Every structure is written in C-alpha cells, then in structure tokens.
Amino acid sequence: xxxxxxxxxxxxxxxxxxxxxxxxxxxxxxxxxxxxxxxxxxxxxxxxxxxxxxxxxxxxxxxxxxxxxxxxxxxxxxxxxxxxxxxxxxxxxxxxxxxxxxxxxxxxxxxxxxxxxxxxxxxxxxxxxxxxxxxxxxxxxxxxxxxxxxxxxxxxxxxxxxxxxxxxxxxxxxxxxxxxxxxxxxxxxxxxxxxxxxxxxxxxxxxxxxxxxxxxxxxxxxxxxxxxxxxxxxxxxxxxxxxxxxxxxxxxxxxxxxxxxxxxxxxxxxxxxxxxxxxxxxxxxxxxxxxxxxxxxxxxxxxxxxxxxxxxxxxxxxxxxxxxxxxxxxxxxxxxxxxxxxxxxxxxxxxxxxxxxxxxxxxxxxxxxxxxxxxxxxxxxxxxxxxxxxxxxxxxxxxxxxxxxxxxxxxxxxxxxxxxxxxxxxxxxxxxxxxxxxxxxxxxxxxxxxxxxxxxxxxxxxxxxxxxxxxxxxxxxxxxxxxxxxxxxxxxxxxxxxxxxxxxxxxxxxxxxxxxxxxxxxxxxxxxxxxxxxxxxxxxxxxxxxxxxxxxxxxxxxxxxxxxxxxxxxxxxxxxxxxxxxxxxxxxxxxxxxxxxxxxxxxxxxxxxxxxxxxxxxxxxxxxxxxxxxxxxxxxxxxxxxxxxxxxxxxxxxxxxxxxxxx
Amino acid sequence: xxxxxxxxxxxxxxxxxxxxxxxxxxxxxxxxxxxxxxxxxxxxxxxxxxxxxxxxxxxxxxxxxxxxxxxxxxxxxxxxxxxxxxxxxxxxxxxxxxxxxxxxxxxxxxxxxxxxxxxxxxxxxxxxxxxxxxxxxxxxxxxxxxxxxxxxxxxxxxxxxxxxxxxxxxxxxxxxxxxxxxxxxxxxxxxxxxxxxxxxxxxxxxxxxxxxxxxxxxxxxxxxxxxxxxxxxxxxxxxxxxxxxxxxxxxxxxxxxxxxxxxxxx
Ligand SMILES: Nc1ncnc2c1ncn2[C@@H]1O[C@H](COP(=O)(O)OP(=O)(O)OP(=O)(O)O)[C@@H](O)[C@H]1O
Ligand SMILES: [Mg+2]
Numbered sequence: 001x002x003x004x005x006x007x008x009x010x011x012x013x014x015x016x017x018x019x020x021x022x023x024x025x026x027x028x029x030x031x032x033x034x035x036x037x038x039x040x041x042x043x044x045x046x047x048x049x050x051x052x053x054x055x056x057x058x059x060x061x062x063x064x065x066x067x068x069x070x071x072x073x074x075x076x077x078x079x080x081x082x083x084x085x086x087x088x089x090x091x092x093x094x095x096x097x098x099x100x101x102x103x104x105x106x107x108x109x110x111x112x113x114x115x116x117x118x119x120x121x122x123x124x125x126x127x128x129x130x131x132x133x134x135x136x137x138x139x140x141x142x143x144x145x146x147x148x149x150x151x152x153x154x155x156x157x158x159x160x161x162x163x164x165x166x167x168x169x170x171x172x173x174x175x176x177x178x179x180x181x182x183x184x185x186x187x188x189x190x191x192x193x194x195x196x197x198x199x200x201x202x203x204x205x206x207x208x209x210x211x212x213x214x215x216x217x218x219x220x221x222x223x224x225x226x227x228x229x230x231x232x233x234x235x236x237x238x239x240x241x242x243x244x245x246x247x248x249x250x251x252x253x254x255x256x257x258x259x260x261x262x263x264x265x266x267x268x269x270x271x272x273x274x275x276x277x278x279x280x281x282x283x284x285x286x287x288x289x290x291x292x293x294x295x296x297x298x299x300x301x302x303x304x305x306x307x308x309x310x311x312x313x314x315x316x317x318x319x320x321x322x323x324x325x326x327x328x329x330x331x332x333x334x335x336x337x338x339x340x341x342x343x344x345x346x347x348x349x350x351x352x353x354x355x356x357x358x359x360x361x362x363x364x365x366x367x368x369x370x371x372x373x374x375x376x377x378x379x380x381x382x383x384x385x386x387x388x389x390x391x392x393x394x395x396x397x398x399x400x401x402x403x404x405x406x407x408x409x410x411x412x413x414x415x416x417x418x419x420x421x422x423x424x425x426x427x428x429x430x431x432x433x434x435x436x437x438x439x440x441x442x443x444x445x446x447x448x449x450x451x452x453x454x455x456x457x458x459x460x461x462x463x464x465x466x467x468x469x470x471x472x473x474x475x476x477x478x479x480x481x482x483x484x485x486x487x488x489x490x491x492x493x494x495x496x497x498x499x500x501x502x503x504x505x506x507x508x509x510x511x512x513x514x515x516x517x518x519x520x521x522x523x524x525x526x527x528x529x530x531x532x533x534x535x536x537x538x539x540x541x542x543x544x545x546x547x548x549x550x551x552x553x554x555x556x557x558x559x560x561x562x563x564x565x566x567x568x569x570x571x572x573x574x575x576x577x578x579x580x581x582x583x584x585x586x587x588x589x590x591x592x593x594x595x596x597x598x599x600x601x602x603x604x605x606x607x608x609x610x611x612x613x614x615x616x617x618x619x620x621x622x623x624x625x626x627x628x629x630x631x632x633x634x635x636x637x638x639x640x641x642x643x644x645x646x647x648x649x650x651x652x653x654x655x656x657x658x659x660x661x662x663x
Numbered sequence: 664x665x666x667x668x669x670x671x672x673x674x675x676x677x678x679x680x681x682x683x684x685x686x687x688x689x690x691x692x693x694x695x696x697x698x699x700x701x702x703x704x705x706x707x708x709x710x711x712x713x714x715x716x717x718x719x720x721x722x723x724x725x726x727x728x729x730x731x732x733x734x735x736x737x738x739x740x741x742x743x744x745x746x747x748x749x750x751x752x753x754x755x756x757x758x759x760x761x762x763x764x765x766x767x768x769x770x771x772x773x774x775x776x777x778x779x780x781x782x783x784x785x786x787x788x789x790x791x792x793x794x795x796x797x798x799x800x801x802x803x804x805x806x807x808x809x810x811x812x813x814x815x816x817x818x819x820x821x822x823x824x825x826x827x828x829x830x831x832x833x834x835x836x837x838x839x840x841x842x843x844x845x846x847x848x849x850x851x852x853x854x855x856x857x858x859x860x861x862x863x864x865x866x867x868x869x870x871x872x873x874x875x876x877x878x879x880x881x882x883x884x885x886x887x888x889x890x891x892x893x894x895x896x897x898x899x900x901x902x903x904x905x906x907x908x909x910x911x912x913x914x915x916x917x918x919x920x921x922x923x924x925x926x927x928x929x
Contacts, residue, residue, distance in 0.1 A: 450679050450768070453682060453683075456770065457771070461686055
C-alpha cells in the first residue's frame, strides 16, 4: 500500500465514497421513485375505480329513472285500471326497446306478472324478488344489482338465459369451483310503484339490464377513464364486472384477443374482496399480465356480496417508467462517479502538488540546500504550511550560516593560535637548544681553555728560545697558529654560551651598520663584493647593545660574503616598520642561496656547510642576541639567486630616553 | 738590592700553573703555584706574595672568594684574575672587589707578561705609598688646582662632570704608572655610544703591550682630544688636565656615578 501515491489514494477513496453515496442514493431513489410511481398508480386506480362506480351507478340511475318515469305515465294507470294488457304490452315494448332494457315487466299488487315486455304470452305467474318486496313496503322506487336465476331469465324472455350462461374457463390462480358453467346472471334491476288515480298501489314496474356479456359499462369506463390509451398494443386501462369470482363483462383480453369473460379472479383477491368485503388495491396478475388493480365488492339490496367491480392499469408502463428512471438514475450516478473522480483527480492534484513541492523542498533541505523556497499559491493551510516552511528554512539557513561563520572563525582562530603556538614552540625549542648547548659549550670551552693555555704558552716559550733560523720554527708557528684558531673557536663557543643580559643603550642602528662595514671593508674588497647601502636616516634611536648587534651584523655580512666567493652585490637597507614598531635591517646578497633542506637548520648551533672554515655558530649566536633584544631574524632564500636576511628589532623600548629626559 | 718579587700562581690544573710559571720565570722572581684556594691562602700566609695570579673558576674555594680573603688581610697584594673568557660581570665584579685587572684564557706569554709588568708597577706604587705614609702631612699638600667633581674607576680612569653636563674622561695616574709609557692610543669613533665598563680606549705601551681602558660612564662620544694624537706624552704629563681623552654626553649619569668612587688625588 505504501507505494501507492497519496494522490491515487485520495482519488480512490474519493471515488469509493462517491460510488457508495451514489449507489445508496440511487437505491433509495429507485425505491422511492418506484414506490411513488406504484403508489401514484394505485391512487389513480382507486380514483379510476370511483369513476367506474360513477359509470356503474349512472347506468343504475338511468334504469331507475326510466322505470320511475314509465311507472307514473298515464297510460300505465289507465291501462292497469282498465286491465288493458294489449296496450300495456305495446307501450312497455316500445319503451324497453327505446331504452334498450333487457327486461321491463309489470307486476300487479299481488305480485303476479301482468305484462312482460318481451313475452306477452307469459303472465299471471308470481314474481318474487327482494326489490319488489322493498317497493311494496316502502312504496318508492329502488335500483339494485341482483343475481337472476336461469329459470327467471328464461321466463323473462328469449335469449337472456343464454346471454347469461357462461362456461368457466380454467384459471390458474383461481379458487377451484366444482361446476363447469354459470347459468345465473347478474342484473341491474330497478323497481317503481304504479298508482291509480286515487293513489292506491296498483302495480310495480320492474326494469333491468343483464350485465353478463354487456360491455357497455366496462367500455365506457375504459373510454372515460383511460380514453382508450394503449401501451405496446395493449389497453392500458381495463375494467371488469365480476359475478362472484367470474368475469362476466370485461375488456381485459385473452391472448387470442377475445374478451376474457369466463375467467375468474385469483383466490387471493377473492378471499379479500368477496370473503371479507374489503377492497383490494395492489398488484395483481390479471389473466396474463400484471396490473395495478382495484377491486370493490358489488352488493345486493340485502347487502350480500354478489360480485366485484374492477379497474386495472397495465403495470408494464409504470415498470418501464420505473426502470427508465432507474436507468437514468444509475446513469446519473455513474456519470457522477466519473465526474467526481475527475474532479477529485484534479482537486487532489491541487492538494497534492504543494505536498509534492513540500516533499521536494524537504528533500532539498535534507540534501543541504537551504536556499530553496516554496511558492505560496494560496491562503489556505497549504499556503500557510509553505510560508512557515519557508520561514523555517530561512531561520535554518541563518542559523547554519551563523554556525558556519562561527566554525570558520573558530577554525581560523585555531589555525592562527596553532601557528602562533608553533612559532613560540619553535622559538622555545630553538632557545632551549641554545641554552642546553650553551651550557655544554661553556663547559667544553672551559675545559679546553686550560690545555690551550698551556699549549699556547709553551709553544711561545719554545719559539722564543729557538733561533730565528731554526728549522722547527715553522712547525712551532703552525702550532701557535692552530692553537690561536682553537682559541677563537672557544671564544665563539663561550660568546655563544654567554647568558648575560645585553647592556642596552639608545643607539642609532645605522651607525652600527656603518661601523660594522668599516671593519669588514677589506674583507668585502677581498671577496669582490660591491656593497650598496640604503639606510633610512629618519630611523629612531633604539635600545640595543651596540656591540652585540654589531656582532650580529658582522656574522650576517660575513655569511653573505662567504656565499659570494666569486663576487657579487650586497644590498643593505634599514627602515622603520611603524605598524609593528620595529626597525628592520636587511642584508640581501646575490650569493649561492640556501637549500630548502637546510633553511630550517641554519640557526642550529654548529650547523655549517663550510666544513673547514665555519664553526656554524655565527647565526645561532646572532639568533640568541636578537632574541635577547626582543627581536627576530627572518631569512628568505632562493638557490643560486641569493639570500635576504632581515634583522628586526623592537623600536618602542624607550627606557633610556625616559631617564635622559628625567635629567 | 731589592728583595725578590714573590708571585703566586693559583690554578686548579697543574700544567697551567707550570706553564704560567715558566712564562714568568725571570731573575729576581720567586714563583709559587697553588692548585686551589685553600692551598693558596696557606702559602700566602707563609710567604706574603707581592702578586697573585688567580683563576676565577676553581672547584672548592673560587677565585673570587680567594680574592676577598686575601684583600681582607693584605690590601697591598696585587691580584690579577685569570678567567675562562672575560665577561663584563666577572671583570667589573673582581675589580670592584680589589682585583688589579684580569686576563682571559688562553693567553700568550706576552700578554701575560704585559699585565704582570703592570702589576709589578702597581706593587711598587704600593710600596712607595707605604713608604711615603711614613711622612705624614704630604697627603694634605695636594695640588691646589685640582679639578672638582672628580670620580674614578679605581686605578683605571677618571670622570669629571663639566658645567654643561658633559663628562670629560681621562686616564687614572696609577694606570699610567703601571704602563709607564704610551706609544699609541686607539680612540673610539666620534658619536659612538659607549656603556659604563665598556672598553673605550686601547693603550699600547712602549713595549707594545695592549691595555684596555674602561669607560666610567655610558653615553655618546662627543669629541676626542685630537691634540694627543701628535703627542701622547701629554697624557703622561698632565693626566687630569690637558691629557684628557674623551668628552662624553652621558646617558644616565646619576646611575653611573653610584658605581664610581670619588677621586682623591695624592
Ligand atoms: N647569506 C647566506 N648565503 C648562503 N648561505 C648562508 C648564508 N648565511 C648563512 N648561510 C648558511 O648557513 C650556515 C650557518 O651559518 P652560520 O653563520 O651559523 O655558520 P657558518 O657561517 O657556517 O660558520 P661561522 O659563522 O661560525 O664561521 C652556513 O654554513 C651557510 O650554509
Ligand atoms: Mg657565519
């Protein structure tokens, strides 16, 4: 998981959230819409059922009106009173046909048939019916739906019985019934009393319409309510009148296109509507399709449930609508997921970019690049983060610079101190060497001095005694000369070892140079060395031991002369280094120079490259003297080019001057 | 007939003692040697030497101790110090303590003899002084025209502070008496700086012996007595007057005078 980038993770999690959200809302939406559609359909179906009832009742009222108005007609009173059956039949037959009633029968006050519009031949038989009873008791008109037996139907005439007779078509979900056909019929019957001129009841007029195979009502319902709308060749709206569970008038079609009369309602609906008398509203499988249906019971005058009125709408369009909605919804959901993912992708890009930049920047910082800055692109948390990151790196940079500077100065200081220390140490070593060597030299010199003294004295004494032409005279002179040489070596040694403080007095260094040169003039001439002087006349007098410094100059000049055995130039200059409070006297020769190897050793006592003629004490003695004066000697040399020896003496020692002015 | 001059050579090394003895051997001299301070003191008690040559560096009793001990007993003994190599310290110290002079090792018989000859002269002066002391009153009859503000390094040189603050320098008459005659003098350069106790003059006597003279004060040489260059005898004739040698502008006179003795002329 770790290698998945933060951006992918963000997009993924966004997408999952979006997907879940969309799916959930789609699910809920679909359920809601589905339910709403179904509920609306059911609501509509209920309304449609009401409309169907209106049609049904309209038909009933219509029949009732016809019967009532006919009953109060003059000819009725007249003819009944006169028992003019011929006239009654004619009139009733006219009315029955014009009003397209199935039956129109007049019954006398005793309940016997007076005239049957369809069968003038059959009368006098008693007709027992609930509504006749009702009219007799209540003396007012009534309309109701009644089951009429086959026998009765046959009595009423012609083909009514056959119109009513119906074979039961086996229906899968219906409640099983033993009989194979229904012979009775269901009829809307209206009855109205007939009075004579005195207001006495003289008869009851009975009119009705057989509902079996009469499609007027159902088709009216379909036309009024559904206006004949179809869906994929099927009527959307259907209506049915049931006699019991049997479809007796319907516009629900069988697969062969015929009306589905003779089929029956499902047991479920039957139980609820006929069994319990409660309306049924909901999905139902009608004949061969699912419908959204509403059933309500049709009751007889006595309140007995004898049938049902049904309206139903094909469920398919609603389902299709629902599915369409579902698809649209799902489509929208899918689109949303895609769209939101894209948005998430770019949003995260916006979020991730500064994170990436931050990552990049931190890597740079980790690599030590502290000058990298983040661009501040927004004022949000990312912007603030970038700003504080910048501040942090800035502080870090400052701190690091400070730290670097500190370490650098520290390093410098350490180096400086080390160099100083080394110089002091070198000096210490040098003076240490000189001191211990000085002690040794002093001891040796003293020891050697005694035998030298004896040799010198005795050789001289012998020489004095010898005649001037003695052949040993020469040998003896050699002895005395060599002894003298020994004596100078010892003198040098002792001078070198002498630890006495210099007797410092205010002295003009230029004068010391001059005096030294005066003494060495002949020496310089012998070496064919030209001497060039450049002495600064403004040089202040300084506190030095003139004799010792002269000795130093002598040593240095002699070295220069000795370095130029075939002649050359010696430049002597003096100057004041006011910044260092030093008087500098430089001796630059054009001699052989000093090798890199030797330059570190020239101040060592007894170091010499002049095997027979040098003692190697000249510079070490000079070094000691200059050091006693608080000065130093600097040597620069280049092989075959020459050497510059500079004697540096402090100029700020004015002790002598003070005592002079004190006087 | 004069008594024999008795000389004692003191050195911790026998060959040196012997060599010095043989270099000094001459008619009328009695030379003894001693190999240490204690032995020297013992011998001195017995013999009362005129001149002692004493090595400064000896084990046991040092030459300096011996000098002090001898001078305490007999101030008239002339002691010449022998040093390994002269340092200003030992030189000045020993002279202050009463040494007549010193000679650095190694030296030639000539150098030894010239200093010893001076020592002998000094010894003679002592004897005369002792003799003259027997006629008291002569000391008071000092020359009336003697210059004032006179200081000296005993037996070496004198210094006279002039009214303008400069210092005139000349040779002590005893120094002159010990060298007897002057054949030449080496002078310092004009304007040269000298320190107290530095050799500022080199005097060659008639026998060719070179004698150094120490400067009594430190300072800068203003001028030298040019007249002397023609006739050095002037120094001998009038050492405290026209025989002056150098005029020095002193650097630290007050300090220097403390190290000098006031000069009382006999
Ligand atoms: N100016 C110079 N040119 C070339 N080499 C020099 C110079 N000065 C000194 N040296 C070298 O330094 C060495 C040491 O010099 P130093 O004066 O101490 O002794 P020395 O001259 O050999 O003997 P001494 O001075 O005792 O007679 C010399 O032997 C020489 O090799
Ligand atoms: Mg040298």
